[in-house]
Amino acid sequence: MRASAREPGRIALRVNARPGVELTVRDELTGAQRTLTPSTEETVLGRFARWSCASTLRRFTTMQAAADGSPATATADVRTPSCAHRMTMDGPRMTMAPHGAAMHLRDRWHLGDFAVRFCVRTPGARERCRTVQLRPGPHERTVRFRAVRPGGYVVTAAMPYQRVRRTMRANPPSGRLRILATGDSMIQLIDSFIRERARSVRALVRSDARVSTGISKPSLLDWRVHAREQAAGLRPDVTVVFLGANDGFPIAGAACCGVSWIAEYARRAREMMRTYARGGRGRVYWLLLPAPRDGLFRQIFPAVNAALRQAAQGLGDDVRLIELDEVFTPGGRFRSSMEIDGKRVRVRQSDGVHLNTTGAALAARLVMSALRRDRMLP
Template sequence: MTEPQRDDSQPDGPTESAGRAMLVVLGVLGLLAVLRAPAMVHTGEGMRPGLTRTLVLGGARPLVELTHPLRLDLPDRWLADLFGRAPASSPSNPGLASTARRMTPQPAHPARTVPALRVPSVADPQRVLITGDSLTETLGPAIATAAGTTVHSRTETRYGTGLVRPDFFDWAVQARAQAAQRDLELVIVTMGGNDGQTITLPDGTLLPAGTPRWAAEYTRRAEVVMRIWTGDGTRHLLWLGLPPARSKRLAGYFDQLDTATAAAARTVPGATYLDLRRWLSRDGGYSDYLTTADGRAVLARSRDGVHLTLDGARIVAGPVLEAVAAMRQPG
């Protein structure tokens, strides 16, 4: 008895179609992982410490080491340039690590040498740039709203960045680009939430997070970007300290970073450091809920114990603008 022949013209069954679709999806995801490995590292660096961050970086970093020599990361570089990654460093526009390495300690400036900020008006508002890492996501809009129509501000947020990894995002190069493109009077900066990690110097020396040499190098790097943003004393900079962190480990790093940026600001004419812990802590420590100026209790911190909610950002918008107003006073 002759067996019936299979009709290959008939469509595949549901199981075969689903299997092929799954293979296509896995293939596309694998291709994206190869072509966008640097973006995966960037995402991982911006995550809080934990298993997810470890897994993402554990997979992405070896891919970067494999794809970069083969130039398979070119699509990622093009996309990064298109969507706002810092421009590449060059001999005429040196990056943060090389500039920091050449720096020598500067004496603290005894008094403000930069002319006072002018008093703005609705007709001629103050030109302000608010920039930094993801902490600016809520701080920027809160400050802009509280400032009203006499201030024209723009917020530029660079997620997952900081001063520790200029190989990934170079704030020295970015700061020069920002200062060159806009007729700025004041720059407001906050960053550091991603910087509790090892610094690698250009010669390969590793400075573990929390060590004295790590803190000293961070101070030098902070001074580099401050001098760029201030134009060596031609404009004002307000550097906002980090909010207290829920994690004791991060809180320790944040304290060191605040000390480093405050020390750097003392050496740079036009730079002012503002410690936010007075308004963002309860009895000096971390608290999810804080009290506003009118006595209301609000949820001020995000679930990660690092970032500010919009209500938390509103709490410090007033003190930030008071510090800006002080810059308008001569002397």
């Protein structure tokens, strides 16, 4: 006997048994059993059992009389996903106050039949809760509520074994999405394309490029201090960061590009990410560095990217990494040109580091696509 859990929410069994002889199949977790008389040597029970929050390890037993009349048994085990990741909640990051908003609950198991405690904490930490039922069968439910005033909203949905959280910003009626595009020379050109693309949705784009600066060289510009000044002065709803082409300097006594250097770089970058996130009121889109052509950059850029991935861990939806490294240099292999929209075009400048105009346009398109996927833009 073999058990599989490939279909969401369901366990299928394949049983080899004697045709024409009564067979009993038992679910050892629930005690449910089914008796049948197979007509062939292999019997498929496509939806014999459901996944359960009570246990991820499931065991099934078959019992049938052997040819000599003695009882014959067989068992099969299968692991199912944990209930801790069963439910997802998606919804807008931004809305207008006063305005209706909606969160979309989804059961990854495609089973439904459970209750959710749905709570909305309004600005000022006032929380209102209600119980929402996902009926058996349907695995999606839209829950609507009203953002009565501007400010940050915290929405939670809880069920046994799991609790999910999402933040939402309600802007005043005259408000426009504020986008900050910042970094070193790598952000130049990209910021112009972001501004051009954002014009159609009336978003305000502010560019702040600091050439020849880096997180590992605060003597020229301390990016952690500068990030605090930017966040306080501009209050960006979205911050797009592309930084690292001038890094590789020793940090806190650690030379690039070992474990200690990466850890300290990650600590500084995480501080910046949290600053730009502004306690959930802003969102950060940090661009990873495409592999360079040659020189010391070949060691530095992977270390910077590793540090940024480490920095973003645990920050949840507040930070999104845009993996330009995989788009422009898959597998870490440098290439000066690539295929875009069916045409082979050059995407890097002659220095082998920066993106050219075509590459910058593609990077900006990837950023705007991420903003739309996250419902930051219509």
